[in-house]
Amino acid sequence: MAEKETNVGMFTLGMVGTNCYFVFKENQEDPEGFKHCILFDPADQGQRIFDALTEKKFKIDLILLTHGHFDHIGGVDKLREITGVKVGCYIKEEAICKDKYLNLSNDFGADCAVSPDITYNDGDIIEAAGLSCKLIATPGHTSGSCCFYFEKDDILISGDTLFDESVGRTDFPTSSTSELIRSVKEKLFVLPDDTVVYPGHGEVTTIGHEKQYNPFII
Template sequence: MADLKIEEYQVGAISTNCYFLINSDTKEVLIVDPGGSTEMLETKIRQEQLKPVAVLLTHGHFDHASGAEDLKNTYGIQIYAHADEKYTLEDPQINLSTMLGISEQYHADVYVREGEVLHLGGFDLEVLHTPGHTEGGVCYYLKEQKVLVSGDTLFCTSIGRTDFPNGSFSDLIRSIKEKLMVLPDDVQVLPGHEGKTYIGYERDHNPYL
């Protein structure tokens, strides 16, 4: 089993959590949700002599997807997102970049689907499609390492907003209950904002569940 090292950085206009999922043996790194601050991220990569393998997007909102294209071009890597998130990525109204007074389109190179297992950087990541915050929102589950990257689906004692375009409260609750609450209690959750948590803690303390 590959040894996982997790590094967390706050990036972009609203301090989104960007995660480096690092293979300690090979120095390969998966970059999750680089929502801006690419110069800082590139500095960290250079300082630690990391080898970027891919950019993983949990969803297409600007605070998660911005910066992905820059990293793709710098390191010659691919961007991954769910197939149902294409329109969110490409529509400035839906990806919310217009909230910043700008109009940006984002793209992915590889569109993944529910249940697909990605073999990247020495890790196996299962794609869990968790619509509700957006139509194509996903979580990435590293079963061997007992880690779940939850994006804006599940937070510590909270859940993602559903009042943005194409959001659905009922879909989000269903996603969390059917896809995430069936995971073991000791799975660590890496959310898109605020602090880390565990599945068991959320099962017992999250008021939305």
């Protein structure tokens, strides 16, 4: 089997160990020798993320958010200030990104709010950095939670919707347990079993593994 051209890198940042991913084409470089990437959920320390990526010869072309909780957006404003890159989210999550009470930052002393530059609808195809992914609306953890699916590469950035043998919490503002379970069953478990799931916290898993072993989805 041919080696996949699309790779996923990761930082784990912030007070609750949030996974921040950057997705890129391995064999594509610009004339200056930089690989271009889409960055997902810059959790904290935007300057540190920028410095680390620059040192490894990466440039961010777009920032995408799986949802608006403070532990997934803490590094956004600094990165946007440094790079001028645009930030996108699912349209139903825009209000949570902007509200420090709904995004929980007020509860944790982070006082963080982000105004996205771009909003997308369920099913929209997003293209950047030579990549293409589809936004899949997966309400439950928040009312506007979403995942990003790279169909050609069997990659799913799942945010806090689906974890390794677990799911996201539903005791927050706008959360719904029934919606989350429905989202996983109807939106994610229909994806190919070998789809690799990159969650917002914890270890990487696959759709096939979660269909068989996730005790929260029955």
